[in-house]
Amino acid sequence: MTVKIAPSILAADFAHLGAEAAAAERAGADWLHLDVMDGHFVPNLTFGPPVIQSLRSHTKLPFDVHLMVTNPHDLLEDYVDAGADHITFHVEAQTDTVATLQDIRNYGKKAGLSLRPATPADTLQNFMPYLDLILVMSVEPGFGGQAFEEEILHKITEIRDMADQQDHPIEIVVDGGVKPENAQKIIEAGATTLVAGSSIFKSDNYTTAIEALRDE
Numbered sequence: 001m002t003v004k005i006a007p008s009i010l011a012a013d014f015a016h017l018g019a020e021a022a023a024a025e026r027a028g029a030d031w032l033h034l035d036v037m038d039g040h041f042v043p044n045l046t047f048g049p050p051v052i053q054s055l056r057s058h059t060k061l062p063f064d065v066h067l068m069v070t071n072p073h074d075l076l077e078d079y080v081d082a083g084a085d086h087i088t089f090h091v092e093a094q095t096d097t098v099a100t101l102q103d104i105r106n107y108g109k110k111a112g113l114s115l116r117p118a119t120p121a122d123t124l125q126n127f128m129p130y131l132d133l134i135l136v137m138s139v140e141p142g143f144g145g146q147a148f149e150e151e152i153l154h155k156i157t158e159i160r161d162m163a164d165q166q167d168h169p170i171e172i173v174v175d176g177g178v179k180p181e182n183a184q185k186i187i188e189a190g191a192t193t194l195v196a197g198s199s200i201f202k203s204d205n206y207t208t209a210i211e212a213l214r215d216e
């Protein structure tokens with residue numbers, strides 16, 4: 001099975017987001033990763049539903065929304081209406097996790113949980129039946145362009161083993177510092193999808209950059 005690639009538009013040119021999303025699709029991307037930061041859960045602030053809605057007409061790629069926010073449950077409807085296909089929030093957010101995951105699925109969307117580098121894999125155990133994807137952070141959330149934390153590799157495998165024990169499929173998505181030099185070991189550790197911001201959008205050729213992540 002080929003790994004899926006989800007370019008993160010956090011590293012794209014924000015003055016031309018529609019063109020950047022379309023270029024990522026033409027270059028062979030599988031999903032578009034959208035990093036929503038609220039300035040509270042993480043120190044940085046990015047964009048919200050109006051920007052996502054504006055992007056919707058520029059690409060057919062599934063929108064993989066990564067909510068780095070303190071109150072995901074209150075915001076779900078806004079992101080569904082904006083065109084999100086996958087909604088992932090953080091297990092560290094102070095929210096009713098099961099109710100939020102169930103509501104995402106009730107909207108007909110894929111439900112995901114993300115965890116910071118220091119959060120142990122077994123934090124996810126009680127939520128596994130409600131998950132369609134797990135977004136394993138390999139950098140501290142908040143900023144693009146950071147270096148991949150090698151210690152995360154064993155956690156990816158641990159989480160992949162947990163997912164394989166379920167009777168429904170769960171995508172294992174790895175986010176942060178993914179580059180051609182480390183992509184293969186992340187895939188070998190158990191990732192099914194790679195998020196990549198800088199290594200795609202800061203390159204001269206998005207097609208080559210995406211192919212380089214899929215290759216050994």
Ligand code: DX5
Nearest residue numbers: 010141142144145177197198
């Ligand atoms: C960080 C974001 C990542 C980031 C990845 O908080 O969740 O999606 O954009 O960017 P790179 O690939 O540059 O680390």
Ligand code: ZN
Nearest residue numbers: 008035066175
């Ligand atoms: Zn992200």
